[in-house]
Amino acid sequence: MALFTYFPNYVWNLSLAIALESGGKIGEIVDMCQPIKDAAAKGDDAGTAEFLAEWVKMADKLIGLADEDEARRRGFSASAKLQRAALYLFTAERMQGHGHPGRAETFAKAQSSFQRAMALGKENCERVEIPLENGTMAALYTRAPGSGPHPVVVYCNGLDSCKELLYWSQLPHALARRGISTLCVDQPGTGETLRLQGLPATHEAERWASKAVDWLEQQPDVDPKRIGMTGISLGGYYAPRAVAFEPRFASGAVWGANHNWAEVQQKRLKREGENPVPHYWAHVMWVFGASSMDEFFEKAAGMHLNGVMERIKVPFLVTHGEKDRQIGIEYAHQSYEQLTNSPQRELKIFTDREGGVEHVGADNMSFGRDYIADWFADTLGGQTK
Numbered sequence: 001m002a003l004f005t006y007f008p009n010y011v012w013n014l015s016l017a018i019a020l021e022s023g024g025k026i027g028e029i030v031d032m033c034q035p036i037k038d039a040a041a042k043g044d045d046a047g048t049a050e051f052l053a054e055w056v057k058m059a060d061k062l063i064g065l066a067d068e069d070e071a072r073r074r075g076f077s078a079s080a081k082l083q084r085a086a087l088y089l090f091t092a093e094r095m096q097g098h099g100h101p102g103r104a105e106t107f108a109k110a111q112s113s114f115q116r117a118m119a120l121g122k123e124n125c126e127r128v129e130i131p132l133e134n135g136t137m138a139a140l141y142t143r144a145p146g147s148g149p150h151p152v153v154v155y156c157n158g159l160d161s162c163k164e165l166l167y168w169s170q171l172p173h174a175l176a177r178r179g180i181s182t183l184c185v186d187q188p189g190t191g192e193t194l195r196l197q198g199l200p201a202t203h204e205a206e207r208w209a210s211k212a213v214d215w216l217e218q219q220p221d222v223d224p225k226r227i228g229m230t231g232i233s234l235g236g237y238y239a240p241r242a243v244a245f246e247p248r249f250a251s252g253a254v255w256g257a258n259h260n261w262a263e264v265q266q267k268r269l270k271r272e273g274e275n276p277v278p279h280y281w282a283h284v285m286w287v288f289g290a291s292s293m294d295e296f297f298e299k300a301a302g303m304h305l306n307g308v309m310e311r312i313k314v315p316f317l318v319t320h321g322e323k324d325r326q327i328g329i330e331y332a333h334q335s336y337e338q339l340t341n342s343p344q345r346e347l348k349i350f351t352d353r354e355g356g357v358e359h360v361g362a363d364n365m366s367f368g369r370d371y372i373a374d375w376f377a378d379t380l381g382g383q384t385k
Helices: 010-021 026-040 048-071 075-094 103-120 163-168 171-177 191-195 206-217 235-245 261-269 280-287 293-300 330-337 366-380
Strands: 126-131 136-142 150-156 181-185 222-232 251-255 316-321 345-350
Touching: 010 026, 010 075, 026 048, 026 075, 048 075, 048 103, 075 103, 075 163, 103 191, 126 206, 136 163, 136 171, 136 191, 136 206, 150 171, 150 206, 150 235, 150 366, 163 171, 163 181, 163 191, 171 181, 171 366, 181 206, 206 222, 206 235, 222 235, 222 366, 235 251, 251 366, 261 293, 280 293, 316 330, 316 366, 330 345, 345 366
Parallel strands: 150 181, 150 222, 222 251, 251 316, 316 345
Antiparallel strands: 126 136, 136 181
């Protein structure tokens, strides 16, 4: 199984794959991408303004069609179109450099389209805000059906995702089916928390993850003894760090190991491995609130799990794609091997036999999604059938 390859570079194809796996329609994606195929040949960064223009144009068309549905009181149909509009807007915004023209407006339109879609579609998705040391952390809460209290999983972003993409990964849906709620968070350095409040990333993930646990403990439908934590991509660093330093987590998992992201940055300087987004160095400086490369490397120095995994004393799952072109498979083995105090540890490498071999299953997210959902059902007390 391989990544869908339409463009001549990995970074643009990754965005396409994320959009397809998140509910995009292939006909709409071809219509958006055909006019910009030549622009992609100029490199990762050069044509991102054209990318934005085409994807926003499609989103605007869908918003107009949704308006017509809503005028006829066809809220479910409107919701479906608005979800795709929001997806295309988030994808286009993610491709832009920090401060590029149209980026802030595109993000705002994506947010409003998503919230309108959730309301019209009566989706199991409530936007909440969680107090932090400074500011707040926006999150999406998906509840398990039936009367509680239920187990719940805190689900965090990677370097360049947002809580809406976490929702569209369908892991919250898979967990709800298994009797487990999900809290998708825009932790500092991601999503709304970065864009609207300017709160940068920190290697001390427990600082914001503990605030999520505090909030969950106040919810009447949550069993505070059955709270898990997972993360995707760079969340493969954040989630283990949080579980290691926050003893209230009862189980953990990563969707893509990220054992030593500080080391990966040194490799990226040498152009070893693929970048996740265009305008990469400007992006990571923005995420970490750094004004120079030197300051970024200083802030990123703590982004590794050596001496951390050993602190985890609850069940923990490490998953990774066999052909991950961003984060080498050796980091999955390092994370697993250092889980020396976990009472139940597991390493799952996705191979060509099933799929999900690319970074966080960008070629096929269904295998990672189901495996992680089953893991939490087994370790937090859900059902798998």
